[in-house]
Amino acid sequence: MDASWMVKYVSEFLGTMFLVLLGNGAVAAVTLKGSKNKGAGGLAAAWGFGIGIMMPVLVFANVSGGQINPAITLGMASAGLFPWAHVAQYILAQILGAIVGQLLVVLIYKEYFVKTNDGAVTLGAFATTSALEEPQRHGRAVLNGFVNEAIGTFVFVFGILGFTTNFFGAESIKWYAKYAASQGQSTSGSDFTSAAWASISGASASKMVGALAIGILFVGLMITFGGATNTALNPARDLGPRIVHSFLPKSVLGENKSDSKWWYAWVPVVAPIVGGVLAALLFKLIFKN
Numbered sequence: 001m002d003a004s005w006m007v008k009y010v011s012e013f014l015g016t017m018f019l020v021l022l023g024n025g026a027v028a029a030v031t032l033k034g035s036k037n038k039g040a041g042g043l044a045a046a047w048g049f050g051i052g053i054m055m056p057v058l059v060f061a062n063v064s065g066g067q068i069n070p071a072i073t074l075g076m077a078s079a080g081l082f083p084w085a086h087v088a089q090y091i092l093a094q095i096l097g098a099i100v101g102q103l104l105v106v107l108i109y110k111e112y113f114v115k116t117n118d119g120a121v122t123l124g125a126f127a128t129t130s131a132l133e134e135p136q137r138h139g140r141a142v143l144n145g146f147v148n149e150a151i152g153t154f155v156f157v158f159g160i161l162g163f164t165t166n167f168f169g170a171e172s173i174k175w176y177a178k179y180a181a182s183q184g185q186s187t188s189g190s191d192f193t194s195a196a197w198a199s200i201s202g203a204s205a206s207k208m209v210g211a212l213a214i215g216i217l218f219v220g221l222m223i224t225f226g227g228a229t230n231t232a233l234n235p236a237r238d239l240g241p242r243i244v245h246s247f248l249p250k251s252v253l254g255e256n257k258s259d260s261k262w263w264y265a266w267v268p269v270v271a272p273i274v275g276g277v278l279a280a281l282l283f284k285l286i287f288k289n
Contacts, residue, residue, distance in 0.1 A: 008064035016055030020101030021054030046222035054215030071276030098240025119258025153275030232268035
């Protein structure tokens, strides 16, 4: 789809909003006091995030790329797969989308936040923290969280690039471009793209398989890495909701609202970027020479 950059920015905003709404909405549903789904466990929350990623990818992949993650945007730009001129706008749209998505979660679960008498549980429906946290001793928590987020995001971004290259038909389009050029046909513009997809058997199904694979991959990552930090793997998904948590009053989040743990907040922002950039660079080194 040949969309304007403004439409792409809006797509990234909406995609990240859906991700946070479905992901943190699932966390709220399984952890907050009074919720009918309370106790459903981490697997239910993992599926919330998996579906929260799969849905925007299916809807927006052909518009903005469905990146919905600054680590992906920066990783792709570092590897020369996305223009640097639009990185800041994408990231701003993603963070704003995460803030609005979290506000929607609060709108739905406000009464349940008020009922919940554990500030850590409340914060967990917004942002990530480390299971190793100790009062006045944050070193182990920071180190473990950084390693967890960096490795998890590396796997996530590397997997996404692999899925989208193979299942989204990128390699098939390259083959079709060579074929069209050999026949003296134009290989630029939306007409070529449409003809390319039409020529590839099962292209639409392949895109759906790719989006499904990305969603399932994230479910697996939440299960694997979630025990240590709840796992962000996405700076916007953590930073945006944490900002919301910091400014909402106790009248909304309950008298036991804790601090927003800003001492830890840089970890799920910086570590996923490191992992995402390394994954994109390695992928390009292996597959894009």
